[in-house]
Amino acid sequence: MSNSTYFIWWVLCIVPLIHSLTPQSPIQCNQTICTLENSYGTWNDRKTCYALNVTYPTTEQQLRLAVAHVVQNNLKAKIVTKFSHTIPSLSCPKQNTTNNHAFFISTEKYDSGIQIDADNLAVTVDSGVRLGELIDQVEKNGFSLVNVPYWEGVTIGGVVSSGAHGSSWWGKGGAFHEQVLEITVVVPGSKSEGYAKILRLDEHHPLFNAAKVSLGVLGAISKVKLSIEHRFKRSITFNFTDDTDIENVYIEHAKKYEFADITWYASRHTAVYRYDFRVPLNASGDGVYDFIGFQANSILIPESVRGAEKLLENTGNSKGKCLTASTTLAFKKLTANGLKNNGQIFTGYPVIGYQGKMQTSGSCLYSSRVDTSCAWDPRIKGLFFYESTAIFPASKFGDFIKDVKKLRDINPKNFCGIDNYNGILIRYIKASEAYLGPSEDSIVIDFNYYRANDQFTPRLNQDVWEELEQMAFFKYGAKPHWAKNRNLAFLGVQEKYPKFNAFIDAKKQMDPQNVFSGDWSDEILYGKELVKFDGCALEGMCICSEDRHCSPQKGYLCTHGLVYKEARVCRLLSTSVSTDSLL
Ligand SMILES: Cc1cc2nc3c(=O)[nH]c(=O)nc-3n(C[C@H](O)[C@H](O)[C@H](O)COP(=O)(O)OP(=O)(O)OC[C@H]3O[C@@H](n4cnc5c(N)ncnc54)[C@H](O)[C@@H]3O)c2cc1C
Ligand SMILES: *[C@@H]1O[C@H](CO)[C@@H](O)[C@H](O)[C@H]1NC(C)=O
């Protein structure tokens, strides 16, 4: 197993191939109806999302007319992007099976405007512009964006709406929306206003802090003005070391390095500290960060990785998962996670390069090699996983780490499942004035883990991920990232933001007829008890309170957490069903 996985990862790097599956449009229409999917092909609740039709405005004026059409005809609308990379169905308009009256407004073709104001260090950009394109244009003109998400397959409208972020406690911090100077948004209007109006919101406008992170429910964002700086370079070193000190050094680490992060592979007792800081433009180096998880793979690779993972799942083989976790980590160390000194290959630390080449990755989106794709492309039988993302008040985070270590120490093998992905990624964002941004300096963690093809199939060690999730969101009061997570993470989210009601008031002002509301965004805004049904806890659609919410027929029963006793998790308890000895 370990040798073949290693081989597979090697093939990934050396086999030269020639053209590719670029991501498909998330919207598919026939004569009667349009459906919307996210980039994984499955929303977190596996529902289908419909609308009557779609329109593709190319200018602000056309965007205004599209909103006016929706308002005048009493329709519902959501803004949809070229990528649709959000995991929950935030972009689904209200569904009504008897009377479908929803409409998609896509920003796919509203993607050309990028105006740089060199004197004021600002750039104004159409909301459909891709992050990668914006970075290239800004850099070409001698400037840099300071902090953006690690993944470039997003549009500016999508990033701003969902509170997406990179990592930093310096300057304005890691959140993209903190660099927003002005937002132009098209909102419903009265008949005399032509059914839609354009609002320009800057920091002095009372609606600005609502619009900075808006979940797409306030209106259609037309343009975003962002602050930029003079172009600079970065120097990155990854220190693969032991994990004993994380809880003692996580604050210092962020103070010391402008673009710090930490990746924690708990089952391997390994922490990877990212020493990442600015260097002058004349520092030598033309490196790129082509993060390994976002590189284009020959489709055979994610398919075989998925096949192997499924086999290990079905046979309950956590030892096998640990072997692959260990080879994956070794491979990441060898390749510095995808850092390349000269753009081609990693030859040693530090890797120095232009900000625009070091801050964000996504080469799988643009690969020109044959039969390649992003590893999770739904058209292949590739990776399929959950992504949990929790935002902690910085002061509470050390205790969380200690709890996770206790849980890990009960049986480190139990943690191999997340270490097969990217372990626990620890990043930094600063306190925000945005109503739906964190009100204090915060730490964000992400962890990915196996999702079964079938929603009622329980997963190896799922009790551990459930305990981790409930510990984060309920014991430590972490906030869920708006664009990720399983449904249970959003329980009680309304109480976690002191200005939540101010956001609801802004929504009433800007969109009084709830044109831009959807079923999922309503659940976030107004809260909803999760409906319990047989097997509902398996995919995080509920927290179990009875065995039938798990999978008693497969031996998974509802029980308490091991460290956080208040957690209610589905654990394999009926030994007659256990298959750990099979391999
Ligand atoms: C592989 C991968 C890596 C990721 N890495 C990170 C990361 O490092 N950090 C991070 O924070 N997040 C990350 N994310 C999450 C990602 O940043 C968000 O999902 C982002 O919102 C996606 O942008 P999008 O353009 O695809 O927007 P969509 O998913 O299409 O839309 C998101 C929401 O914004 C609304 N919206 C979009 N445009 C407009 C507009 N013009 N006006 C009004 N509303 C609008 C939509 O209606 C929807 O509600 C990652 C996601 C993936 C798939
Ligand atoms: C259009 O697509 C929908 C949803 O996929 C499907 O139910 C319907 O039968 C299709 N209609 C036609 C005419 O193809």
Ligand SMILES: *[C@@H]1O[C@H](CO)[C@@H](O)[C@H](O)[C@H]1NC(C)=O
């Ligand atoms: C969808 O919109 C297009 C262009 O605006 C139009 O030609 C088409 O008839 C519409 N389809 C439906 C089903 O309304």
Ligand SMILES: *[C@@H]1O[C@H](CO)[C@@H](O)[C@H](O)[C@H]1NC(C)=O
């Ligand atoms: C669906 O539309 C019908 C007709 O307009 C309306 O009576 C009904 O309440 C709607 N259902 C939902 C769930 O919104």
Ligand SMILES: *[C@@H]1O[C@H](CO)[C@@H](O)[C@H](O)[C@H]1NC(C)=O
């Ligand atoms: C890596 O981290 C370890 C432990 O934190 C430290 O002792 C070592 O000096 C670091 N290595 C580098 C190259 O900074």
Ligand SMILES: *[C@@H]1O[C@H](CO)[C@@H](O)[C@H](O)[C@H]1NC(C)=O
């Ligand atoms: C870079 O420029 C600074 C002055 O701006 C100079 O002092 C320094 O020696 C230069 N470094 C290199 C490596 O050229």
